[in-house]
Amino acid sequence: MPSLQTEHRGIVLILSSPSGAGKTTLTRMLLQDRSLDLTLSISVTTRPRRSSEVDGIHYRFIAQRQFEAMRDNNELLEWAEVHGNFYGTPREPVEQILSQGRDALFDIDYQGTQQVREKMSNDAVTVFILPPSMKELRARLERRAEDSREVIERRLENARKEIIRWTQYDYVLVNDDIQATFDDLLAILRAERQKRPRRAKNIEAFVQGLLGER
Numbered sequence: 001m002p003s004l005q006t007e008h009r010g011i012v013l014i015l016s017s018p019s020g021a022g023k024t025t026l027t028r029m030l031l032q033d034r035s036l037d038l039t040l041s042i043s044v045t046t047r048p049r050r051s052s053e054v055d056g057i058h059y060r061f062i063a064q065r066q067f068e069a070m071r072d073n074n075e076l077l078e079w080a081e082v083h084g085n086f087y088g089t090p091r092e093p094v095e096q097i098l099s100q101g102r103d104a105l106f107d108i109d110y111q112g113t114q115q116v117r118e119k120m121s122n123d124a125v126t127v128f129i130l131p132p133s134m135k136e137l138r139a140r141l142e143r144r145a146e147d148s149r150e151v152i153e154r155r156l157e158n159a160r161k162e163i164i165r166w167t168q169y170d171y172v173l174v175n176d177d178i179q180a181t182f183d184d185l186l187a188i189l190r191a192e193r194q195k196r197p198r199r200a201k202n203i204e205a206f207v208q209g210l211l212g213e214r
């Protein structure tokens with residue numbers, strides 16, 4: 001009997017949001033579910049490390065000079081200045097993940113998303129996460145207690161410029177209840193993995209098998 005395997009061409013699943021809307025939390029939930037087999041793209045950044053962060057796991061924290069060298073050597077798939085610091089996605093690990101037919105998860109801003117879309121439009125699936133209100137966004141940043149008052153104010157100011165970028169994304173989710181948002185993300189991932197162009201080779205072989213049956 002022909003079997004229809006679940007393999008598909010690797011997806012780049014991009015999550016973006018204003019700071020504090022919840023994409024890091026959602027990223028963690030996605031990665032915790034091993035059955036989803038998602039691999040996080042670990043960005044490089046010149047931002048100082050937060051107390052809760054581990055170098056090499058959440059980011060690779062590097063000096064500005066090293067960032068500029070990576071950027072100038074074309075080692076970054078995309079990069080941007082966000083909230084006064086530099087962030088970028090190392091190209092090589094992403095190419096490796098995709099060449100294995102696996103999916104990469106990106107937590108990047110709208111500028112980086114635009115660059116990835118231009119380079120990999122067939123493989124990128126973009127999701128924008130909105131907060132339920134600006135009041136709640138502020139409350140989340142304050143409750144997280146990882147940034148100074150000045151940094152929180154700057155991020156809230158930037159949030160308005162980021163929110164108007166929602167039209168740039170394939171999907172937009174309002175993260176009110178975290179479990180409901182996570183369920184919506186799972187539904188997006190499952191549907192995107194089933195898209196015909198991503199599974200064309202498998203389906204072709206399966207259909208040939210069906211046609212060969214008597």
Ligand SMILES: Nc1ncnc2c1ncn2[C@@H]1O[C@H](COP(=O)(O)OP(=O)(O)OP(=O)(O)O)[C@@H](O)[C@H]1O
Binds near residue numbers: 019021
């Ligand atoms: N649906 C939710 N309801 C209540 N709190 C939430 C929800 N989602 C996330 N949070 C909390 O809000 C805070 C900010 O979330 P998180 O760090 O995931 O945001 P972020 O979008 O990744 O921010 P940044 O861009 O600054 O990294 C965290 O303390 C997190 O636990």
Ligand SMILES: Nc1nc2c(ncn2[C@@H]2O[C@H](COP(=O)(O)O)[C@@H](O)[C@H]2O)c(=O)[nH]1
Binds near residue numbers: 017019079110112113
């Ligand atoms: N364009 C890119 N944006 C990135 C990357 N890594 C993270 N980010 C975005 O920066 C802000 C701030 O993040 P924080 O960890 O300092 O709170 C947030 O919007 C991230 O999505 C990257 O490699 N490229």
